[in-house]
Amino acid sequence: MIPETLVFDDKADLVTTAARRFVDLVTRAQADHGVASVVLTGGSNGIAILRSLAADSGGIDWAKVELFWGDDRFVPDDDPERNYGQARDALLDHVPVDPARVHPMAPSDGAFGDDIDAAAADYAGVLSRVGAGQVPHFDLHLLGMGGEGHINSLFPHTTATAESMKTVVAVEDSPKPPPRRITLTLPVVNRSKAVWFLVAGADKAEAVAAAHSGAHAADWPCAGAHGTDETVWFLDQPAAARL
C-alpha cells in the first residue's frame, strides 16, 4: 500500500494536523467498535501531540481508549526519560482515562525489579490478555523516528529489529542512551490499522527517503513499519527535503 506523505511548513503545523487527525481517527473507531486502541510513542513530536490533545481532544471519550506504548526506557518510574511519565505529564493527568485501560511498560523499580526479560514478557502478556489471546489490531500506532531510521527501540542491524516471533523484546545495548529498553517488535507494529510517522528535522531526511524507496528494515527499521489500512508520514519541510 502506498503511504500518504504530508509535508508541513513547520513542526507546529505538523503537530496541529496530526492531533486533529488523531481526534478524527479515535472518534471514528469508537463509533465503529466502542473502544479505540492506540500505541503511544516518545520523542518531541509524539509528546507534543499529547499536549495538544490535553488542550483540545474534541469528542474523544477517554474512558474508552486503550493505551499502549511502542517502547520505553527501562529506568525507574520517576525518571524523566520514561516515555510513560512524559505521556502522563502531557496528557494522562489531564483527561479522564480509565486507569484499567492504560498499559505502561514496567519500570526498572516496578513489579519485576531489574529483571528486564520478565518485564518484557509481562508486556507480551498484557498485549495477549487485552487482545483475548492475540496481539490487538491497534487502531493507531504513533511512531517517532531517529536519524538512522530507528522506530520504537528497533535500531538498525539488531536482533530486536529482526525479531519475527516474539511480540515484545528487551534491548540491553541500545546505541542511543539509555541502553536498556523494552520494545514492541515489527510484526506487532504491523498489526496496527494505522501507522503514523511523526518526523521533523533535516537529520531525518536520509531515513525518510530510504523508507520511501523500499529500503530493507534491517538497514532502516522505519522502512519495515506499515499499517494494514494506512501508513501516514507527517513531515516538516527539512525532513522531506530528499524525497
Ligand SMILES: O=C(O)[C@H](O)[C@@H](O)[C@H](O)[C@H](O)COP(=O)(O)O
Ligand atoms: O527512545 C528514544 O531514545 C527516543 O524517544 C527516540 O526514539 C525518539 O522517539 C525519536 O528519536 C524521535 O524523536 P523526535 O520526535 O524528538 O524527533
